[in-house]
Amino acid sequence: MMFRLSSISGAALAGVCAASVFATTVTAQNAATDIGTLDKEAAEKAFPAKPPYSPYAERNFPTRPYFGDTHTHTSYSMDAGAFGARLGPKDAYRFAKGEEVIASSGQRAKLSRPLDFLVVTDHSDGMGFFPQLIGGDPGLLATPQGRKWYDEINSGKGAQAAIDIITSFGKGQLPKGFPTPGTPAYRSAWRETIKAAEEANEPGRFTAFIGYEWTSNAAGNNLHRNVIWRDNGAKASLVEPFTTQPPLGSPNPRDLWKWMAMCEEKTGAEILALAHNGNLSNGRMFPIIESFNGKRIDREYAENRMRWEPLYEATQIKGDGETHPFLSPNDEFANFERWDKGNLDLTEVKKPEMLEFEYTRSALRNGLKMEAELGVNPYKFGLVGSTDAHTALSAVEEDNFFGKTSSSEPSADRATHPFVKSEKGVIMGWEQTASGYAAVWAAENTREAIFDAMKRRETYATTGPRMVVRFFGGWDFEAADANQRMPARIGYTKGVPMGGDLNNAPGGKSPTFLVAALKDPIGANLDRIQVIKGWLAKDGQTQERIYDVAVSGGRKIDADGRSRTSVGNTVDIANATWTNSIGAGEMITVWKDPDFDPALRSFYYLRVIEIPTPRWTAYDAKYFGIKMPAEAAMTTTERAYTSPIWYTP
Amino acid sequence: MTIRLLREPLLQFLVLGAILFALYGLVDKRSAEPSEKIVVSASRITNLADGFARTWRRPPSEEELRGLIENDIRDEVFYRAGRAAGLDRDDVVIRRRVRQKMEFLAEEISVPEATEAQLADFLSSNPERFRTEDRLTFHQLFLNPSRRTDTIARDVEQVRTVLSRGDATTDTAGLGDPFLLGEEFHAVSLRDTAGTFGDSFARQVFSAEQGRWLGPIPSSFGQHFIYIRERTTGSVPPLDTIRPAVARQWADARRTEAEQKLYRSLRDRYEITVEAMPTQAVLVARP
Numbered sequence: 001m002m003f004r005l006s007s008i009s010g011a012a013l014a015g016v017c018a019a020s021v022f023a024t025t026v027t028a029q030n031a032a033t034d035i036g037t038l039d040k041e042a043a044e045k046a047f048p049a050k051p052p053y054s055p056y057a058e059r060n061f062p063t064r065p066y067f068g069d070t071h072t073h074t075s076y077s078m079d080a081g082a083f084g085a086r087l088g089p090k091d092a093y094r095f096a097k098g099e100e101v102i103a104s105s106g107q108r109a110k111l112s113r114p115l116d117f118l119v120v121t122d123h124s125d126g127m128g129f130f131p132q133l134i135g136g137d138p139g140l141l142a143t144p145q146g147r148k149w150y151d152e153i154n155s156g157k158g159a160q161a162a163i164d165i166i167t168s169f170g171k172g173q174l175p176k177g178f179p180t181p182g183t184p185a186y187r188s189a190w191r192e193t194i195k196a197a198e199e200a201n202e203p204g205r206f207t208a209f210i211g212y213e214w215t216s217n218a219a220g221n222n223l224h225r226n227v228i229w230r231d232n233g234a235k236a237s238l239v240e241p242f243t244t245q246p247p248l249g250s251p252n253p254r255d256l257w258k259w260m261a262m263c264e265e266k267t268g269a270e271i272l273a274l275a276h277n278g279n280l281s282n283g284r285m286f287p288i289i290e291s292f293n294g295k296r297i298d299r300e301y302a303e304n305r306m307r308w309e310p311l312y313e314a315t316q317i318k319g320d321g322e323t324h325p326f327l328s329p330n331d332e333f334a335n336f337e338r339w340d341k342g343n344l345d346l347t348e349v350k351k352p353e354m355l356e357f358e359y360t361r362s363a364l365r366n367g368l369k370m371e372a373e374l375g376v377n378p379y380k381f382g383l384v385g386s387t388d389a390h391t392a393l394s395a396v397e398e399d400n401f402f403g404k405t406s407s408s409e410p411s412a413d414r415a416t417h418p419f420v421k422s423e424k425g426v427i428m429g430w431e432q433t434a435s436g437y438a439a440v441w442a443a444e445n446t447r448e449a450i451f452d453a454m455k456r457r458e459t460y461a462t463t464g465p466r467m468v469v470r471f472f473g474g475w476d477f478e479a480a481d482a483n484q485r486m487p488a489r490i491g492y493t494k495g496v497p498m499g500g501d502l503n504n505a506p507g508g509k510s511p512t513f514l515v516a517a518l519k520d521p522i523g524a525n526l527d528r529i530q531v532i533k534g535w536l537a538k539d540g541q542t543q544e545r546i547y548d549v550a551v552s553g554g555r556k557i558d559a560d561g562r563s564r565t566s567v568g569n570t571v572d573i574a575n576a577t578w579t580n581s582i583g584a585g586e587m588i589t590v591w592k593d594p595d596f597d598p599a600l601r602s603f604y605y606l607r608v609i610e611i612p613t614p615r616w617t618a619y620d621a622k623y624f625g626i627k628m629p630a631e632a633a634m635t636t637t638e639r640a641y642t643s644p645i646w647y648t649p
Numbered sequence: 650m651t652i653r654l655l656r657e658p659l660l661q662f663l664v665l666g667a668i669l670f671a672l673y674g675l676v677d678k679r680s681a682e683p684s685e686k687i688v689v690s691a692s693r694i695t696n697l698a699d700g701f702a703r704t705w706r707r708p709p710s711e712e713e714l715r716g717l718i719e720n721d722i723r724d725e726v727f728y729r730a731g732r733a734a735g736l737d738r739d740d741v742v743i744r745r746r747v748r749q750k751m752e753f754l755a756e757e758i759s760v761p762e763a764t765e766a767q768l769a770d771f772l773s774s775n776p777e778r779f780r781t782e783d784r785l786t787f788h789q790l791f792l793n794p795s796r797r798t799d800t801i802a803r804d805v806e807q808v809r810t811v812l813s814r815g816d817a818t819t820d821t822a823g824l825g826d827p828f829l830l831g832e833e834f835h836a837v838s839l840r841d842t843a844g845t846f847g848d849s850f851a852r853q854v855f856s857a858e859q860g861r862w863l864g865p866i867p868s869s870f871g872q873h874f875i876y877i878r879e880r881t882t883g884s885v886p887p888l889d890t891i892r893p894a895v896a897r898q899w900a901d902a903r904r905t906e907a908e909q910k911l912y913r914s915l916r917d918r919y920e921i922t923v924e925a926m927p928t929q930a931v932l933v934a935r936p
Contacts, residue, residue: 186700238706240703242704262706263706485822485827485831486833518828521846521847586829
């Protein structure tokens with residue numbers, strides 16, 4: 001039986017190799033041949049007289065991904081408070097650990113399964129503004145703005161007040177009396193934040209990071225960054241968070257990086273920052289021309305950005321940021337959870353020329369261009385997803401979505417209620433995206449191990465489901481590696497994991513990749529795995545291309561590396577159900593770049609697509625017995641994006 | 650009724666007008682009278698400078714400090730004028746903040762260092778809070794239904810027959826299919842196992858006995874046979890090894906208690922009357 005098995009899978013491999021130059025796919029589906037029967041001979045083979053066969057006892061590489069959220073707000077955030085959030089950091093950690101809590105809207109809330117880690121990231125500006133505080137300053141209410149917000153909140157228009165707070169914040173028009181670092185109110189909020197993380201942190205079981213959000217929002221354009229500590233409270237409490245409002249703070253990321261350098265130098269801590277929602281930055285998130293001085297970014301900018309920002313949050317409730325149909329016209333999966341009407345507060349509408357400087361893929365491309373020019377790639381970042389929930393609840397499963405704010409926690413009218421509204425446009429409640437989580441390949445569940453994995457970018461983004469995704473690049477992967485008992489071992493031995501670098505191409509060789517994905521154990525099957533390649537062509541222009549490298553259901557991958565047959569759709573929208581009768585549970589393959597030019601800078605990342613499933617709007621419609629607006633999407637295709645592997649000549 | 654009245658735009662307008670009127674009146678009066686003093690004391694200036702230093706880990710420059718002082722004066726001016734105009738009264742935000750302040754104060758009630766006996770007592774009366782998780786080390790043989798479309802049932806039967814004679818030394822290498830996360834699972838908890846294979850699978854594995862092949866156990870990936878090599882039963886560690894965690898939880902419990910007590914004692918000072926709920930205020934359950 002053993003002999004028969006190996007000979008048959010060999011044949012299967014050969015067949016598949018012949019079928020496609022591009023993808024030596026041995027997905028579960030494709031290899032679904034008769035692999036023989038167990039007979040007496042095979043049974044005897046199963047009992048050799050030798051020691052236990054356990055070659056992996058001493059392995060020291062990450063063996064499972066940890067899932068978490070690097071971005072959750074609580075009532076300590078000014079806008080969350082205005083929207084009605086009443087749960088604080090402690091509640092956020094309890095919820096992430098899988099405990100049941102009572103949401104701010106009074107409903108019971110619980111995750112399907114615990115997360116492995118969480119960073120509570122309340123806004124540094126006005127931290128503790130809303131509900132908190134010890135030594136608070138009621139002078140706020142003596143301002144016309146404070147008064148107006150108070151009246152609005154008092155008359156049940158909290159959401160309107162919150163939008164106004166965000167807008168005023170974006171315009172730098174906050175009332176005096178706003179908590180700033182150094183005031184007792186502020187210090188107390190920061191201390192409570194640290195305390196909540198210290199208490200929730202359980203090395204080996206659950207990691208509670210200390211962090212905050214630096215909410216730079218110059219003129220309503222989102223340049224937000226979350227800052228995360230590797231260290232414990234003793235070091236974090238030596239400083240107070242960097243804010244964006246002068247005189248203490250600044251909205252310019254260069255000043256944040258200066259503050260981070262100061263923080264590391266003076267306190268001995270190790271910290272990192274990750275940005276999010278370039279889609280709401282109106283062309284300023286990944287600049288070539290800096291918005292603050294109108295100059296082309298220089299080497300100093302590039303070095304600092306690369307040093308301090310190893311990751312980017314590519315997907316979250318305020319839309320998906322992988323790419324945009326305008327930027328990737330040949331990408332049929334690009335039109336996904338788009339938020340492209342304007343900037344964060346919709347005070348300025350979007351123009352197409354802004355998009356290039358907002359999305360992950362185009363930023364990775366422009367990074368190659370900047371590297372050729374400056375010698376440093378400012379946009380060499382890995383990918384995670386996170387929620388940005390302002391409810392203290394990291395709940396982004398489609399059937400368990402607690403919305404962006406406490407006012408958009410489950411209710412019959414949350415989908416039809418405007419989420420942001422200005423004279424320039426409106427974003428409706430149903431447009432919120434139930435996304436995403438951060439997956440990190442760390443050796444153990446501790447602050448140190450997860451932080452270090454983030455620094456080396458061994459991470460991927462998911463839009464909610466917890467699929468397992470492996471991605472290794474090297475020069476010597478061969479088709480048989482996909483049939484190894486423990487793919488990770490061969491991956492780490494022969495190559496570098498996601499987030500890594502390839503260079504020194506051996507003569508005549510093209511990069512090869514070990515690519516694998518396993519569905520979420522309680523989620524939907526997988527449609528396909530794609531490699532997204534970007535490169536800097538000889539003419540100095542960047543390019544991108546998509547390869548389908550593993551597809552389910554025995555579909556054909558054409559000579560151009562694409563599979564154009566859809567996986568199908570089993571979603572019953574009225575009942576909010578689907579079946580795993582299509583797609584594959586597991587896919588693994590070895591792929592070799594058929595178009596490799598060793599002289600050109602390039603990057604490769606994976607996109608794993610699930611089969612269609614009901615979107616949260618379908619679950620809402622079913623539960624509340626309501627009809628969604630015709631324009632509301634009712635199905636979704638969840639996905640994962642890995643950190644890239646870069647090739648540098 | 651009162652509430653509805655307050656929501657009337659006209660009334661809001663009138664109230665707002667009255668406030669503005671009062672405010673302007675105040676300003677006028679102030680300009681006529683000798684002014685109230687605002688003193689930015691040396692210690693206040695030190696506070697401001699300290700605040701700056703906590704962000705930047707360096708003292709402010711003279712110019713920066715002047716800016717901070719100017720800002721502080723502005724705060725104070727508006728704060729006093731606003732209070733004088735009564736803007737702080739009947740204000741939800743302020744009410745809530747004052748409540749929070751009280752709660753924080755209660756929480757800040759300094760909890761004395763716990764004695765050894767208190768910690769030991771706390772541990773023995775709350776053992777479940779500190780119990781370590783059960784952990785299993787097992788290996789698996791996986792049969793992937795999509796690689797065995799037509800033969801899965803037969804293969805499962807045959808593997809079961811083979812493994813019924815098996816033990817830890819059984820070489821299963823050629824019997825099963827590859828699984829992305831491998832075959833060996835070392836010292837994993839119920840929660841880890843559920844995260845990888847799903848809930849019902851994890852429960853079955855954790856309730857199974859050690860030292861023989863078990864299965865098939867289904868998961869959403871396919872059929873698994875597992876062999877448990879080692880089981881570590883969770884236990885309550887001795888106080889010595891977990892003292893900081895016990896001390897933290899002890900202090901937390903004391904604080905919660907103190908807060909409850911404070912609330913009770915404050916509440917007892919009032920005679921509280923709640924009127925009957927108006928029927929229209931109550932949500933009628935859907936049939």
